[in-house]
Amino acid sequence: MKTRAAVLWDVNQDWKIEEVELGEPGPREVLVKTKVAGMCHSDEHMVTGDLSFANEAAIAMGIDPMFPLIGGHEGSGEVIQVGPGVTHLAVGDHVAVSFIPACGKCHYCAKGQQMLCDLGAKAFTKGMISDGRDAHHIGEEAVNTFAKLGTFSEYMLLSEDSVVKIDQDLPFQAAALVSCGVATGFGSAINRAEVKAGDTVVIIGCGGVGMNAVQGAAVAGAKRVIAIDPMEFKREKAMEFGATHTYESMEEATGAIGALTWGRMADSAIITVGVA
Numbered sequence: 001m002k003t004r005a006a007v008l009w010d011v012n013q014d015w016k017i018e019e020v021e022l023g024e025p026g027p028r029e030v031l032v033k034t035k036v037a038g039m040c041h042s043d044e045h046m047v048t049g050d051l052s053f054a055n056e057a058a059i060a061m062g063i064d065p066m067f068p069l070i071g072g073h074e075g076s077g078e079v080i081q082v083g084p085g086v087t088h089l090a091v092g093d094h095v096a097v098s099f100i101p102a103c104g105k106c107h108y109c110a111k112g113q114q115m116l117c118d119l120g121a122k123a124f125t126k127g128m129i130s131d132g133r134d135a136h137h138i139g140e141e142a143v144n145t146f147a148k149l150g151t152f153s154e155y156m157l158l159s160e161d162s163v164v165k166i167d168q169d170l171p172f173q174a175a176a177l178v179s180c181g182v183a184t185g186f187g188s189a190i191n192r193a194e195v196k197a198g199d200t201v202v203i204i205g206c207g208g209v210g211m212n213a214v215q216g217a218a219v220a221g222a223k224r225v226i227a228i229d230p231m232e233f234k235r236e237k238a239m240e241f242g243a244t245h246t247y248e249s250m251e252e253a254t255g256a257i258g259a260l261t262w263g264r265m266a267d268s269a270i271i272t273v274g275v276a
């Protein structure tokens with residue numbers, strides 16, 4: 001079948017809307033009609049080369065070029081076709097995508113570290129996770145998909161290990177956000193900073209990721225969740241997401257945090273500033 005998709009042909013180029021030919025779902029693959037796709041800064045990193053390298057560099061290194069590439073790794077949708085051997089998904093299921101697949105069987109999945117799943121090694125090279133075949137084409141050219149997803153597309157051909165079934169009554173917008181930005185920010189507070197009840201946590205920068213670090217710190221039971229952002233709107237929203245104090249700048253915050261904590265300062269600081 002054909003789908004329209006936003007495709008990047010190399011680093012430092014504009015996204016182009018292309019018609020892409022999708023193959024049939026193979027073993028343990030599903031065809032998903034995209035409902036919502038998020039634009040994450042990691043997509044911009046593919047453009048700038050921070051998360052990618054130019055075709056010319058790949059060829060010089062003797063490896064397969066990453067481009068052309070269908071962008072997007074945040075998203076949600078509905079399963080409209082399943083391939084052979086798919087056991088936990090059926091037509092009509094609602095799903096969120098996962099930018100790191102989780103097979104549930106490898107060493108790391110078994111340890112509860114699905115973010116290190118062996119299948120993640122295939123996330124940036126061309127070819128389907130299941131058998132390496134090229135199932136996305138523009139003319140004769142094989143097309144890659146970001147993180148084996150490519151949510152900037154009307155339809156997505158995915159490994160069943162790359163999708164998470166969600167309840168039918170969950171809004172697709174929320175599910176799409178949870179698939180990257182929410183998990184990243186929330187996890188930075190819960191897993192990386194290991195925020196404990198009673199902690200003082202400072203979150204510097206309250207964009208999509210930082211706002212969810214605020215939420216994660218609040219859910220973890222932090223006594224003080226201190227959000228720093230120059231934009232008033234974001235400071236107001238941070239209070240809705242669980243911040244206890246907000247400041248406009250580091251200069252303003254530093255003395256205030258000292259006073260709040262009797263000079264002990266924060267137990268953890270989560271830096272989620274932009275790159276502008």
Ligand SMILES: [Zn+2]
Binds near residue numbers: 040042073074180181
């Ligand atoms: Zn992302």
Ligand SMILES: [Zn+2]
Binds near residue numbers: 102105108116117118
């Ligand atoms: Zn695994």
